[in-house]
Amino acid sequence: MATKKTLEKSNISKNDLLQYYREMLLIRRFEEKAGQLYGMGLIGGFCHLYIGQEAVVVGLEACTKEGDKRITSYRDHGHMLACGMDPKGVMAELTGRAGGYSRGKGGSMHMFSREKHFYGGHGIVGAQVPLGAGLAFSDWYKGNDNVSFTYFGDGAANQGQVYETYNMAELWNLPVIFVIENNGYAMGTSIKRSTKSVTFFGRGAAYGIPGEQVDGMDVMAVKAAGEKAVAHCRAGKGPYILEMMTYRYRGHSMSDPAKYRTREEVEKIKSEKDCIEHVRDLLTQGGLASDEELKAIDKSIKEIVNEAAEFAKDSPEPDLSELFTDIYV
Amino acid sequence: MATEVLMPALSPTMEEGTLAKCLVKEGDKVKSGQIIAEIETDKATMEFEATDEGTVGKLLVAEGTAGVKVNTPIAVIVDDGEAYSAAPAAAVVAAVLAAPVAAVSAPAAAVAIVSRASADWPADAPMKTMTVREALREAMAEEMRANPNVFLMGEEVGEYQGAYKISQGLLDEFGPKRIIDTPITEMGFTGIAVGAAWGGLNPIVEFMTFNFSLQAIDHILNSAAKTNYMSGGQLGCSIVFRGTNGAAARVGAQHSQDFAAWYAAIPGLKVAMPYSAADAKGLLKSAIRDGNPVIFLENEILYGQSFEVPDLPDFTIPFGKARIWREGSDVTIVSFGIGMKYALEAADLLTKDGISAEVIDLRTLRPIDYDTVLASVMKTNRCVTVEEGFPVGSIGDHLASTIMQRAFDHLDAPVVTCTGKDVPMPYAANLEKLALLTTADVVAAVKSVCYR
Ligand SMILES: Cc1ncc(C[n+]2csc(CCOP(=O)(O)OP(=O)(O)O)c2C)c(N)n1
Ligand SMILES: [Mg+2]
Numbered sequence: 001m002a003t004k005k006t007l008e009k010s011n012i013s014k015n016d017l018l019q020y021y022r023e024m025l026l027i028r029r030f031e032e033k034a035g036q037l038y039g040m041g042l043i044g045g046f047c048h049l050y051i052g053q054e055a056v057v058v059g060l061e062a063c064t065k066e067g068d069k070r071i072t073s074y075r076d077h078g079h080m081l082a083c084g085m086d087p088k089g090v091m092a093e094l095t096g097r098a099g100g101y102s103r104g105k106g107g108s109m110h111m112f113s114r115e116k117h118f119y120g121g122h123g124i125v126g127a128q129v130p131l132g133a134g135l136a137f138s139d140w141y142k143g144n145d146n147v148s149f150t151y152f153g154d155g156a157a158n159q160g161q162v163y164e165t166y167n168m169a170e171l172w173n174l175p176v177i178f179v180i181e182n183n184g185y186a187m188g189t190s191i192k193r194s195t196k197s198v199t200f201f202g203r204g205a206a207y208g209i210p211g212e213q214v215d216g217m218d219v220m221a222v223k224a225a226g227e228k229a230v231a232h233c234r235a236g237k238g239p240y241i242l243e244m245m246t247y248r249y250r251g252h253s254m255s256d257p258a259k260y261r262t263r264e265e266v267e268k269i270k271s272e273k274d275c276i277e278h279v280r281d282l283l284t285q286g287g288l289a290s291d292e293e294l295k296a297i298d299k300s301i302k303e304i305v306n307e308a309a310e311f312a313k314d315s316p317e318p319d320l321s322e323l324f325t326d327i328y329v
Numbered sequence: 330m331a332t333e334v335l336m337p338a339l340s341p342t343m344e345e346g347t348l349a350k351c352l353v354k355e356g357d358k359v360k361s362g363q364i365i366a367e368i369e370t371d372k373a374t375m376e377f378e379a380t381d382e383g384t385v386g387k388l389l390v391a392e393g394t395a396g397v398k399v400n401t402p403i404a405v406i407v408d409d410g411e412a413y414s415a416a417p418a419a420a421v422v423a424a425v426l427a428a429p430v431a432a433v434s435a436p437a438a439a440v441a442i443v444s445r446a447s448a449d450w451p452a453d454a455p456m457k458t459m460t461v462r463e464a465l466r467e468a469m470a471e472e473m474r475a476n477p478n479v480f481l482m483g484e485e486v487g488e489y490q491g492a493y494k495i496s497q498g499l500l501d502e503f504g505p506k507r508i509i510d511t512p513i514t515e516m517g518f519t520g521i522a523v524g525a526a527w528g529g530l531n532p533i534v535e536f537m538t539f540n541f542s543l544q545a546i547d548h549i550l551n552s553a554a555k556t557n558y559m560s561g562g563q564l565g566c567s568i569v570f571r572g573t574n575g576a577a578a579r580v581g582a583q584h585s586q587d588f589a590a591w592y593a594a595i596p597g598l599k600v601a602m603p604y605s606a607a608d609a610k611g612l613l614k615s616a617i618r619d620g621n622p623v624i625f626l627e628n629e630i631l632y633g634q635s636f637e638v639p640d641l642p643d644f645t646i647p648f649g650k651a652r653i654w655r656e657g658s659d660v661t662i663v664s665f666g667i668g669m670k671y672a673l674e675a676a677d678l679l680t681k682d683g684i685s686a687e688v689i690d691l692r693t694l695r696p697i698d699y700d701t702v703l704a705s706v707m708k709t710n711r712c713v714t715v716e717e718g719f720p721v722g723s724i725g726d727h728l729a730s731t732i733m734q735r736a737f738d739h740l741d742a743p744v745v746t747c748t749g750k751d752v753p754m755p756y757a758a759n760l761e762k763l764a765l766l767t768t769a770d771v772v773a774a775v776k777s778v779c780y781r
Contacts, residue, residue: 039337044579096757107581107756123583125513158512188489194512255340317759
């Protein structure tokens with residue numbers, strides 16, 4: 001897939017492209033920094049990095065409007081940054097500090113923002129799928145045209161509750177987009193070893209839900225598919241499935257020995273399909289941005305991330321009295 | 330600017346590791362994301378990536394060095410074109426080392442058995458030292474060799490060698506028909522396993538952690554535990570549900586919970602929660618042979634701990650028999666699982682105050698060895714219970730009520746229960762510490778019942 005695309009076929013502007021570049025780069029640099037802080041012992045527990053998959057959330061967030069909702073798994077840092085949550089608050093939650101989105105109580109896997117309509121951050125594989133449909137139910141009930149973006153992995157796609165949800169979502173016409181982030185692996189289990197069905201999006205057919213497979217490494221393809229799905233939902237036609245073909249570069253979490261795939265496989269995708277390099281090539285080869293312009297973006301992103309890391313280190317630990325707050329509303 | 334590359338913590342409980350392989354030389358250019366070294370821990374070998382680009386200025390730790398502590402500088406990366414000099418980077422190290430390290434785990438030292446030789450094996454039995462992890466693996470392997478109907482199923486138990494490496498090597502020995510990797514579908518595979526048990530097989534179901542057993546709890550309770558009764562004794566179910574249970578380190582509320590009291594509440598289930606490697610091995614073998622559904626609760630922090638285990642060909646530990654780890658006369662401390670760590674530490678500390686504590690490990694929570702507990706309380710007249718779970722409806726509550734009903738006249742003080750706090754597990758390091766049970770809690774509880 002090393003063929004260089006040009007912008008001609010799409011209606012995406014230079015500004016859009018620069019915006020995607022910036023957002024994807026922010027996620028990548030943020031995640032690299034998180035990995036670093038983890039190695040230093042500043043972040044504890046599980047920490048699931050999103051590196052490699054950036055185009056999925058950035059492309060889909062480009063299709064949203066105010067009031068749209070999103071929900072995902074524990075691999076959630078990218079989703080939060082893409083929907084406009086503050087990198088400082090996300091990083092400070094990773095370090096378990098009072099300045100974090102959950103005031104240090106949730107950690108990497110459990111962050112939320114009512115303001116940005118981000119509903120987590122869930123640690124139980126597949127659990128976010130009915131929850132996401134429930135968010136869509138609330139919009140359907142209230143009669144507005146908002147959409148719920150419900151993200152889950154290829155591993156989660158085998159959980160029974162996903163199919164219970166598909167059935168009800170179509171039955172009740174719920175405005176939910178099921179986004180399967182198919183990165184090929186659930187921990188150490190490749191999809192070949194967990195299912196014999198060829199596609200995940202195709203499973204919607206049994207319930208009458210339309211869907212398609214999308215090159216999730218190509219932010220413009222993601223955007224285009226997202227527009228279609230969103231239009232379907234907003235028009236009151238019920239749920240839609242997008243199967244995003246993507247890849248995670250790092251281990252499942254920080255402590256994954258990653259013996260289930262070869263270094264060559266990872267390197268091949270990095271060098272041929274990287275979503276950020278792809279946009280960078282489009283910008284430079286199409287003469288849309290100079291090296292200096294891109295360098296300036298790189299620099300500003302690095303600063304944002306460094307500031308977030310500093311904030312996350314300096315923010316105090318939560319007050320001990322917080323142990324017994326928030327158990328009930 | 331020179332950047333120190335520090336020995337990373339690659340798992341929540343890692344404190345040190347071996348620099349197994351170094352893939353770069355001094356003077357090499359590295360890119361962000363490039364794999365520069367391989368690091369080995371007791372759990373696994375992991376690749377370690379550079380986080381900044383630059384040139385390797387200096388390698389500070391030689392390839393093959395073992396016992397490298399987390400956060401030790403292992404290399405210096407300098408900006409391209411810059412020369413390495415020892416001085417300026419030092420500031421970075423100091424700053425980094427000053428950062429709090431999220432280390433929890435207990436040292437993997439062998440635990441001294443304080444009381445006389447355990448009655449579970451002959452005093453002159455040959456002993457070997459092994460970790461709880463190895464003991465569990467050995468128990469499964471031995472039972473699988475002995476009974477072709479025993480098989481293991483769960484997520485990542487085969488090719489990945491187990492998420493916590495309990496099943497390491499078993500796929501090689503027993504093949505994919507008996508070491509079965511499942512999709513992430515707990516409710517489905519648990520139901521399948523219960524059906525297979527009705528069909529005459531002896532499944533061992535591994536939950537990656539017991540938190541995920543909640544997805545399958547309907548089959549555990551409604552299908553496995555009750556059907557023998559509902560069928561008038563026709564449909565018993567020989568099955569083991571095992572996996573790590575209880576608090577791990579810094580993994581938040583959904584991944585840190587002790588289910589001991591939950592499962593112990595259910596008639597039709599048996600429940601084991603071992604502390605030592607010998608009990609882990611002996612009880613797991615008994616569990617696999619048992620005709621009933623057994624919940625077998627392990628603990629991540631104990632997996633790497635070493636204990637003495639009898640080296641006998643057919644060593645088992647029966648259910649329903651507590652172990653007295655330490656005899657004492659002033660107070661009885663009753664615990665199980667990782668709670669034993671706090672109970673034993675507290676008993677040690679209490680000797681300094683002249684308090685002699687008897688420490689009992691229940692080992693199984695269904696059945697419970699009431700006789701051993703009651704006999705001890707009748708001797709010491711005081712009792713403290715220790716467990717990691719929530720306070721409401723705890724095993725300690727149940728023991729307190731039993732002791733009140735059957736040994737009321739022997740009590741010189743109310744029974745005090747030490748538990749985790751009544752909150753979901755917080756992530757922040759300081760709050761998590763506060764939520765968890767500590768040795769100091771146990772010491773304080775014992776002093777209170779001794780009126781000291
Ligand atoms: C119900 C449940 N079972 C098991 C786990 C352990 N676990 C966490 S992530 C994961 C793999 C999920 O893979 P996938 O859905 O493909 O998402 P990805 O990690 O690739 O983003 C597993 C097995 C869990 N968290 N919840
Ligand atoms: Mg996956």
